[in-house]
Structures are given as C-alpha cells and as structure tokens.
Amino acid sequence: MTDSPVAAVDPREVLAGLRGSIDNIDAALIFLLAERFKATKQVGVLKAQHGMPPSDPTREEQQIARLKRLAAEADLDPEFAEKWFNFVVAEVIRHHTAAASG
Numbered sequence: 001m002t003d004s005p006v007a008a009v010d011p012r013e014v015l016a017g018l019r020g021s022i023d024n025i026d027a028a029l030i031f032l033l034a035e036r037f038k039a040t041k042q043v044g045v046l047k048a049q050h051g052m053p054p055s056d057p058t059r060e061e062q063q064i065a066r067l068k069r070l071a072a073e074a075d076l077d078p079e080f081a082e083k084w085f086n087f088v089v090a091e092v093i094r095h096h097t098a099a100a101s102g
C-alpha cells in the first residue's frame with residue numbers, strides 16, 4: 001500500500017476541501033432562509049391586516065407535493081423535503097400568529 005507509485009491523497013486535505021463546499025452551501029442556505037422569512041413576514045402582515053387565517057393547509061399541501069416531486073428529481077429524499085418544509089412552515093405560522101395578535 002505505502003509503496004504505491006501513485007501519490008497518496010491526504011484524506012485530511014480531501015476533508016478540508018469537502019468542508020469548504022459544505023461551508024459555502026450552509027452560508028447560501030442561511031441567506032436563502034433569511035430571504036424566505038423576509039417574504040413570509042410581509043405575508044403575515046398582509047394576512048393580519050385583512051383578517052386572513054395564519055395557515056393555509058391547501059397551499060401547504062400543494063407546495064409539499066411540488067417539493068417532493070422536485071426532491072425526487074434531484075435525488076433528495078422526498079420525506080426529508082417534506083419534514084424540512086413542515087419545520088419551516090411551523091415557524092412561519094408562529095410568526096403569523098404573533099403578527100395577528102399585535
């Protein structure tokens with residue numbers, strides 16, 4: 001093994017390179033989430049001003065179906081995509097409910 005003529009790859013360098021990509025992806029996700037919450041904050045104000053309920057189960061159902069389809073196409077576990085969406089939406093509804101109560 002150690003006598004191989006092919007230069008050995010240092011696994012620590014490979015790990016560092018992969019972590020560089022993970023760092024960039026995590027940063028992008030934070031920025032994307034921040035943008036999403038900026039938009040949903042405005043939705044919350046609009047709903048509160050017009051007496052609309054914080055949650056819209058029909059919209060959620062449609063979005064879950066769409067995201068699960070996209071996840072499958074992207075080779076991401078559709079169940080994970082659904083869990084992620086439900087996790088985020090629960091927080092959005094919490095914000096909408098707070099906005100509605102002043």
Ligand SMILES: O=C(O)C(=O)C[C@]1(C(=O)O)C=C[C@@H](O)C=C1
Nearest residue numbers: 040043055056057059060089092
């Ligand atoms: O689209 C809306 O009506 C929203 O309030 C946004 C949103 C979402 O975050 O995607 C959140 C709550 C609703 O139940 C549905 C969708």
